[in-house]
Amino acid sequence: MTSRAPLAETWLRRFGPPSDAALRLVCLPHAGGGASSFHSLAQALGPRVEVLAVQYPGRQDRRHEPPLSRLTELADRTAEALLATPGAAPYALFGHSLGALVGYETARRLDRAGATPHRLFVSARVAPSTGAGPTDQLAGDDALLAEVRRLGGGDALDDPEVAALALPALRADYQALRSYTWTAGPALRCPVTALTGTDDPLCGPGQLADWLRLSVVPGRTRVFPGGHFYLQDRVTEVARAVLADLAPGTPSVVPARATAA
Numbered sequence: 001m002t003s004r005a006p007l008a009e010t011w012l013r014r015f016g017p018p019s020d021a022a023l024r025l026v027c028l029p030h031a032g033g034g035a036s037s038f039h040s041l042a043q044a045l046g047p048r049v050e051v052l053a054v055q056y057p058g059r060q061d062r063r064h065e066p067p068l069s070r071l072t073e074l075a076d077r078t079a080e081a082l083l084a085t086p087g088a089a090p091y092a093l094f095g096h097s098l099g100a101l102v103g104y105e106t107a108r109r110l111d112r113a114g115a116t117p118h119r120l121f122v123s124a125r126v127a128p129s130t131g132a133g134p135t136d137q138l139a140g141d142d143a144l145l146a147e148v149r150r151l152g153g154g155d156a157l158d159d160p161e162v163a164a165l166a167l168p169a170l171r172a173d174y175q176a177l178r179s180y181t182w183t184a185g186p187a188l189r190c191p192v193t194a195l196t197g198t199d200d201p202l203c204g205p206g207q208l209a210d211w212l213r214l215s216v217v218p219g220r221t222r223v224f225p226g227g228h229f230y231l232q233d234r235v236t237e238v239a240r241a242v243l244a245d246l247a248p249g250t251p252s253v254v255p256a257r258a259t260a261a
Contacts, residue, residue: 021047028054041239191215
């Protein structure tokens with residue numbers, strides 16, 4: 001039988017040597033983003049939390065692989081990689097923007113496999129139960145590049161060579177958003193923390209509470225100064241919030257089942 005370990009090595013990136021931290025945080029990037037976007041958060045959380053970041057195909061050290069254009073397949077492969085990851089430490093998921101949806105769908109799959117995450121953090125994204133995001137239907141290279149610049153994540157894209165390298169992943173990620181449709185099902189058995197920036201044009205603070213209805217465990221919302229990429233400027237504050245929500249005594253996994261609505 002072929003070992004499943006290479007799957008985890010392909011999909012997950014660790015910042016630093018293996019850790020004996022009591023908890024792992026698995027981070028999922030935004031559209032067009034790669035694992036390295038969580039390097040600063042990993043530094044802020046270490047050594048108390050070991051951070052692993054998902055590396056989708058088609059970017060950074062996987063740039064020669066064809067990117068996946070279906071969100072459900074991203075979640076399938078991420079869940080498989082986590083189930084193949086050695087180590088007994090419990091883990092939580094942290095997804096930003098597109099990564100919030102991938103993290104949510106990954107958590108659903110892990111729930112079904114009996115490997116419920118300790119907690120799900122969803123950042124800068126409206127809950128899928130409320131419908132598509134305001135720019136999910138964007139298509140065309142000019143529109144995609146303009147959107148990334150508008151959100152504050154694309155200064156380097158002014159370089160045509162950099163833009164050419166980034167576009168295949170962006171095209172696939174927005175195709176994944178366009179093709180994704182939420183379906184009701186059993187509610188998550190882990191708590192949810194929903195985060196956003198005060199000035200995020202894609203997910204306002206008042207929209208965060210919709211995420212909490214997707215779990216049977218009480219969750220919470222957190223708002224930070226900034227826009228869609230508030231995390232870049234508020235790493236210390238976000239790390240402090242993550243640690244607080246992962247601390248002993250906070251709500252965790254429960255065995256009850258319910259339907260998300």
